[in-house]
Amino acid sequence: xxxxxxxxxxxxxxxxxxxxxxxxxxxxxxxxxxxxxxxxxxxxxxxxxxxxxxxxxxxxxxxxxxxxxxxxxxxxxxxxxxxxxxxxxxxxxxxxxxxxxxxxxxxxxxxxxxxxxxxxxxxxxxxxxxxxxxxxxxxxxxxxxxxxxxxxxxxxxxxxxxxxxxxxxxxxxxxxxxxxxxxxxxxxxxxxxxxxxxxxxxxxxxxxxxxxxxxxxxxxxxxxxxxxxxxxxxxxxxxxxxxxxxxxxxxxxxxxxxxxxxxxxxxxxxxxxxxxxxxxxxxxxxxxxxxxxxxxxxxxxxxxxxxxxxxxxxxxxxxxxxxxxxxxxxxxxxxxxxxxxxxxx
Amino acid sequence: xxxxxxxxxxxxxxxxxxxxxxxxxxxxxxxxxxxxxxxxxxxxxxxxxxxxxxxxxxxxxxxxxxxxxxxxxxxxxxxxxxxxxxxxxxxxxxxxxxxxxxxxxxxxxxxxxxxxxxxxxxxxxxxxxxxxxxxxxxxxxxxxxxxxxxxxxxxxxxxxxxxxxxxxxxxxxxxxxxxxxxxxxxxxxxxxxxxxxxxxxxxxxxxxxxxxxxxxxxxxxxxxxxxxxxxxxxxxxxxxxxxxxxxxxxxxxxxxxxxxxxxxxxxxxxxxxxxxxxxxxxxxxxxxxxxxxxxxxxxxxxxxxxxxxxxxxxxxxxxxxxxxxxxxxxxxxxxxxxxxxxxxx
DNA sequence: TTGAAAGCGGTACCAC
DNA sequence: GTGGTACCGCTTTCAA
Numbered sequence: 001x002x003x004x005x006x007x008x009x010x011x012x013x014x015x016x017x018x019x020x021x022x023x024x025x026x027x028x029x030x031x032x033x034x035x036x037x038x039x040x041x042x043x044x045x046x047x048x049x050x051x052x053x054x055x056x057x058x059x060x061x062x063x064x065x066x067x068x069x070x071x072x073x074x075x076x077x078x079x080x081x082x083x084x085x086x087x088x089x090x091x092x093x094x095x096x097x098x099x100x101x102x103x104x105x106x107x108x109x110x111x112x113x114x115x116x117x118x119x120x121x122x123x124x125x126x127x128x129x130x131x132x133x134x135x136x137x138x139x140x141x142x143x144x145x146x147x148x149x150x151x152x153x154x155x156x157x158x159x160x161x162x163x164x165x166x167x168x169x170x171x172x173x174x175x176x177x178x179x180x181x182x183x184x185x186x187x188x189x190x191x192x193x194x195x196x197x198x199x200x201x202x203x204x205x206x207x208x209x210x211x212x213x214x215x216x217x218x219x220x221x222x223x224x225x226x227x228x229x230x231x232x233x234x235x236x237x238x239x240x241x242x243x244x245x246x247x248x249x250x251x252x253x254x255x256x257x258x259x260x261x262x263x264x265x266x267x268x269x270x271x272x273x274x275x276x277x278x279x280x281x282x283x284x285x286x287x288x289x290x291x292x293x294x295x296x297x298x299x300x301x302x303x304x305x306x307x308x309x310x311x312x313x314x315x316x317x318x319x320x321x322x323x324x325x326x327x328x329x330x331x332x333x334x335x336x337x338x339x340x341x342x343x344x345x
Numbered sequence: 346x347x348x349x350x351x352x353x354x355x356x357x358x359x360x361x362x363x364x365x366x367x368x369x370x371x372x373x374x375x376x377x378x379x380x381x382x383x384x385x386x387x388x389x390x391x392x393x394x395x396x397x398x399x400x401x402x403x404x405x406x407x408x409x410x411x412x413x414x415x416x417x418x419x420x421x422x423x424x425x426x427x428x429x430x431x432x433x434x435x436x437x438x439x440x441x442x443x444x445x446x447x448x449x450x451x452x453x454x455x456x457x458x459x460x461x462x463x464x465x466x467x468x469x470x471x472x473x474x475x476x477x478x479x480x481x482x483x484x485x486x487x488x489x490x491x492x493x494x495x496x497x498x499x500x501x502x503x504x505x506x507x508x509x510x511x512x513x514x515x516x517x518x519x520x521x522x523x524x525x526x527x528x529x530x531x532x533x534x535x536x537x538x539x540x541x542x543x544x545x546x547x548x549x550x551x552x553x554x555x556x557x558x559x560x561x562x563x564x565x566x567x568x569x570x571x572x573x574x575x576x577x578x579x580x581x582x583x584x585x586x587x588x589x590x591x592x593x594x595x596x597x598x599x600x601x602x603x604x605x606x607x608x609x610x611x612x613x614x615x616x617x618x619x620x621x622x623x624x625x626x627x628x629x630x631x632x633x634x635x636x637x638x639x640x641x642x643x644x645x646x647x648x649x650x651x652x653x654x655x656x657x658x659x660x661x662x663x664x665x666x667x668x669x670x671x672x673x674x675x676x677x678x679x680x681x682x683x684x685x686x687x688x689x690x
Numbered sequence: 691t692t693g694a695a696a697g698c699g700g701t702a703c704c705a706c
Numbered sequence: 707g708t709g710g711t712a713c714c715g716c717t718t719t720c721a722a
Binding site for chain 1: 364365409411412413414415418422431435436441442445452457459462464473477478496497500501502582583584612637643
Binding site: 019022041073076 | 698699700701702
């Protein structure tokens with residue numbers, strides 16, 4: 001018996017031109033769209049007979065039905081999307097760890113975290129782009145939106161805006177992370193150990209001023225009222241730049257350096273050693289971020305250990321804020337910084 | 346005279362309860378919603394008088410109107426969202442750089458990149474969650490969805506699914522990045538330099554097997570047909586674990602190590618040196634990923650330099666695939682790996 | 691040049 | 707138990 005190809009029995013090879021909707025499921029199951037919705041959402045208020053439930057589930061599975069999030073949240077008037085602009089700075093292990101912990105914690109609370117790639121959008125323009133997605137909350141790392149941006153987000157339904165940065169913005173919750181404290185701790189440490197002419201490495205790379213400027217400010221603050229001085233040392237993250245800096249080291253007359261972070265510290269340490277400068281004998285050196293690599297250097301690198309807020313705490317804050325959008329914005333300093341004294345200082 | 350608070354004259358302090366819609370704008374401007382849409386989207390087909398345009402723009406600005414992306418894409422039947430599941434592995438500088446380049450390039454093509462935090466979702470379940478957002482394309486780093494997952498995504502409107510991982514999936518474009526080549530290059534290099542008993546460091550950390558397993562396989566492959574052997578060396582990313590490994594080093598009888606990547610290599614190098622093992626004299630050492638830190642070690646660390654696909658190329662591939670979803674899936678090996686011979690091997 | 695209205699896909703109220 | 711139906715906010719014919 002010859003098998004005649006039946007178009008309706010072979011939907012597989014040629015993909016259907018558009019996604020199946022709940023109406024398709026309803027048709028196939030021989031019920032109404034309402035019933036499909038009830039069944040698929042396990043509506044507690046409505047009782048659906050077991051045979052019907054099965055028919056609906058079978059139809060949905062057969063069609064490969066996937067609900068349309070946009071339609072759903074349009075109807076519902078809200079979503080459970082937490083939007084985070086993708087950071088403009090290169091994410092190190094600290095931030096990566098924080099982020100994945102946060103995603104996990106928000107996921108447990110049934111929120112969906114979405115990192116939005118806002119390239120080249122600035123200020124209110126960025127806020128508007130985020131607002132188009134109608135997130136229930138917005139978490140902004142780094143330089144946050146201005147007060148107008150926050151207002152835009154709230155007017156378009158964001159029940160919480162949280163900034164993670166150096167300054168609080170009106171109307172938004174603020175987890176204050178002023179990196180000045182990092183520079184302050186580092187340089188205070190150096191001063192306490194008797195150093196007086198202190199260099200502060202400033203990365204030449206773009207996107208880092210956001211951290212380096214406050215760290216420098218903190219360093220300046222730490223020498224206030226002492227006879228110690230701070231000197232800026234621009235440095236690109238490459239060997240030759242470090243070598244050039246090391247070559248003119250004697251002329252700088254420094255007896256200590258706070259190197260922005262452990263990576264720049266490592267770069268500089270190697271260059272200094274190659275140039276015959278003894279660390280910490282001639283020049284004390286301290287980094288920041290407490291990366292594993294610092295522990296492995298010779299001498300072991302002193303550093304400033306950072307304590308970021310826990311993802312769980314931040315998730316809880318978001319959840320609280322979402323439930324009570326009217327509450328006064330929280331404003332909390334969350335950046336812990338403690339010196340880890342090892343061998344280089 | 347007592348000031349009686351007038352609710353209607355003071356909309357500022359108490360935020361409006363819901364977001365302004367295009368109907369609100371229309372009402373305020375004294376036009377229809379259609380006109381608002383025309384004006385705000387600069388519809389070329391329809392000419393709107395200049396005074397009307399101004400009235401609409403003014404009204405929109407005054408209300409802080411932001412269009413509702415969900416409603417828009419629901420009506421349009423498609424979006425320009427490119428979805429990427431947030432990677433399950435800790436993102437290093439390589440991946441971060443690649444990602445931001447990709448975001449930039451896709452942004453230039455007017456796509457919006459969204460990283461979706463799919464915590465604890467696996468297989469088809471994850472694919473369904475992604476499909477709910479009806480992205481125009483899905484880019485999956487690491488372990489991609491199965492063929493069924495791809496089918497789900499395509500049926501719900503994704504015009505392109507691209508995997509960036511070790512194996513091609515039916516129906517999806519594949520940028521093949523089989524890390525076996527990394528292990529192969531590293532170990533071949535060691536063998537060529539006369540080493541025979543070769544250790545391969547396997548990170549004990551979760552989420553890395555995805556890279557470490559293929560790298561080990563490649564290493565095994567490289568000794569096939571030679572008299573060299575490969576020994577697995579489990580190692581946690583902490584000093585004490587490295588010290589323990591170094592302590593029993595002599596008993597292992599190895600004359601070379603491929604250390605998974607530069608970070609583990611650095612960890613091991615320090616421990617070996619502390620234990621009196623000379624590198625490369627007693628044991629040659631090679632890492633991978635060509636991180637800056639390797640260049641700064643003594644001896645300078647040999648490594649395997651990885652070449653990831655450029656963000657621009659991948660963006661172009663996505664754009665092509667979106668325009669011609671019917672085309673045969675591209676399948677291309679994109680992971681370049683070349684040994685950088687320095688001093689440790 | 692502008693407006694009325696249909697409809698995208700789901701949900702939930704109200705009848706039956 | 708189940709179905710009809712009115713929305714959610716926006717775009718886009720089609721008429722006026």
